[in-house]
Amino acid sequence: MFLLGVAGMMLFAAVDAAFPWLAKGFLDAAFTERDARVLGLVPAGIVVLFLVRGVGDYLSVFALGSVGRQVIKAIRRDVFARYLELPAGFFDRHGVAPLLSRLTYNIELVAEAATTAITSLIRDTLTILGLLGGLLWLNWRLTAFALAVSPLIVGLIRVTSRLLRRYSTRIQSSMGDVTRVAKESLESQRMVKMFNAERQQSAAFERVNEHNRASYMKLITVRAVSNPVVQLIAALGLAAVMFVAIRDIAADHLTVGEFTAFLAALLLMTTPLRRLVNIVSPLQQGIAAGESVFEILDSPAEDAGGSRRVARARGEIEFRDVTFTYAAEKGEVLRDIRFRAEPGQTVAIVGRSGSGKSTLVSLLPRLHDPDRGAVLLDGHDLREYRLADLRRQVSVVSQDVMLIEDSIRNNIAFGMPQAEPQAIEQAARAAHVLDFARELPGGLDATVGERGALLSGGQRQRVAIARALLKDAPILILDEAMSALDAESERFIQEALAGLLRGRTTLVIAHRLSTIEHADRIIVLDEGRIVESGTHAALIAAGGVYAALHRMQFNV
Ligand SMILES: Nc1ncnc2c1ncn2[C@@H]1O[C@H](COP(=O)(O)OP(=O)(O)O)[C@@H](O)[C@H]1O
Ligand SMILES: [Mg+2]
DSSP, X not given: OXXXXXXXXHHHHHHHHHHHHHHHHHHIIIXXXXXXXXXXXXXXXXXXXXXXXXXXXXXXXXXXXXXXXXXXXXXXHHHHHHXXXXXXXXXXXXXXXXXXXXXXXXXXXXXXXXXXXXXXXXXXXXXXXXXXXXXXXXOHHHHHHHHTTHHHHHHHHHHHHHHHXXXXXXXXXXXXXXXXXXXXXXXXXXHHHHTTOHHHHHHHHHHHHHHHHHHHHHHHHHHHHHXXXXXXXXXXXXXXXXXXXXXXXXXXXXXXXXXXXXHHHHHHHHHHHHHHHXXXXXXXXXXXXXXXXXXXXXXXXXXOBOSXXXXXXXXXXXXXXXXXXXXXXXXXXXXXXXXXXXXXXXXXXXXXXXXXXHHHHHTTTTSSOOSEEEEEETTXXXXXXBHHHHXXXXXXXXXXXXXXXXXXXXXXXXXXXXXXXXXXXHHHHHTTHXXXXXXXXXXXXXXXXXXXXXXXXXXXHHHHHHHHHHHTXXXXXXXXXTTTOOHHHHHHHHHHHHHHHXXXXXXXXXXXXXXXXXXXXXXXXXTTEEEEEEOHXXXXXXXXXXXXXXXXXXXX
16 A cells, blocks of 8 residues: 555656656747647646645555554554553553553554655655756756755754754643643543532643643744744755756756756745645654653563463462562651461451552552562462462452443443353342342343443442452452441342352451451451451450450440
8 A cells, every 4th residue: 555655656756757847848849949739738638647746645545544544543543552461550650541542642643644644754855856856957067056955944944853852852842731630520420520620620621731732833823934944944055056947047958948947846846845834843743642651662561470381279268478669768668577378268358448459459450560579379379370360369349330331231341251041140130230220221131331430339349249259260359348338238249159159169358247247357458568368256356456346346
């Protein structure tokens, strides 16, 4: 396709470049030699030439456009694929909005550079080279005078390129900010309303919007200045040529036809030249955008794990002196964590908020890896397993349930497209999803809205439990899975969970201690350390932190 496009451009450029040469023949034949044949040939020639030029034009625009859109699609696909593969830590450091803006806005700029700019770059360079060849052939001496100004043009393009690249980078990052503020305000529109924060958010938006405009104006200024300057430089060249040419004509060194053709070629050159200067801007924008896009593509993907395969683990978990930090300056979030859970056991983790409970369980599906020590499944370091195999062993039901804008059915079967309809319905029944789905139009096929907005907190929770039931993994993580529920939903969900726990190794994080009294072991976490561990009865008898927490909750 690209070669076809280049062929089209060559056709187009050839016609343009041939034009002055044909004009010379015409003028000399018509006026100097007074040849009668030109009367018919010239008008026919014009039509044929423009037809050929039109075909070239069509080919180049269509083929290059097609190449450009393919490029965009491919880059978008690759960037999106890389977004899916980046480790969880990457998203702790990078906001989602700038990443979205790279996927939508920046990639379009790459397309612009890859199509319009490349088309012009190739076509106009070819036209200029063709015309230049003609000029040299017509009169090399005059051409040399015209070319004297070319270093000025090259210098100008260099300077503007540098400035344009700088401003483009700024514009693109400000587009990320615009996306961020808009996304935040839209996603939390209820909060904005409740706090009368419309003004505050407008002001925040105004700031990023203004920064975007101001950065753009700098780019526009450079663009606006560069054009007249190029024209001026071209005029200098033309002036030099005229000076020499007029003297040559007077001295009979040059015919009128030669001179007219020369002048025509020179003037024809100014249009592609102007276009070439004009594409510096989209080209530099595209390069700046390309840098931001390739930064993503070059970011290392998540470690795919080892080669150990496992269909279904027994579910023996061991934390062996695990220490973990999110960022060096924030200190250790987990310190020397050491405990074991036998297959089928339930281990409860309690502790103040911020003590590291969620972090601890996030190590199991390898959302993060320990800095020191190891987490073992069935006696093997998690890092030995193929990542996909490992994650198939773990189900998570957490406080915030992630739902996609789709039916309840597809949310339950998320990531399990091969699930049988009966299995989905069975999971939905066991998790008490059917209880509320029955009331909805379409039942399980009712849509849940964006991020599950059309469901209540308890209903979302039940969908998450159905998901975990369907996934049927040997390890289950419940991270404050019930903290947002009222007593009635909790009773339902307790029942559903009891079914879910059976035969699985479970790590359960709960604030309400009543829900974990029957755990095989309770671990009390404080500032990332295990400060107590044992059964409910043992911990109460010991009269430590857990006993104090328990007294507080039950007022005994
Ligand atoms: N993604 C993250 N990046 C950096 N720090 C984090 C991240 N998640 C949690 N933290 C920090 O780690 C500590 C433990 O958090 P967390 O494990 O969520 O506690 P808990 O679940 O016990 O409330 C907190 O101080 C929190 O600020
Ligand atoms: Mg937590």
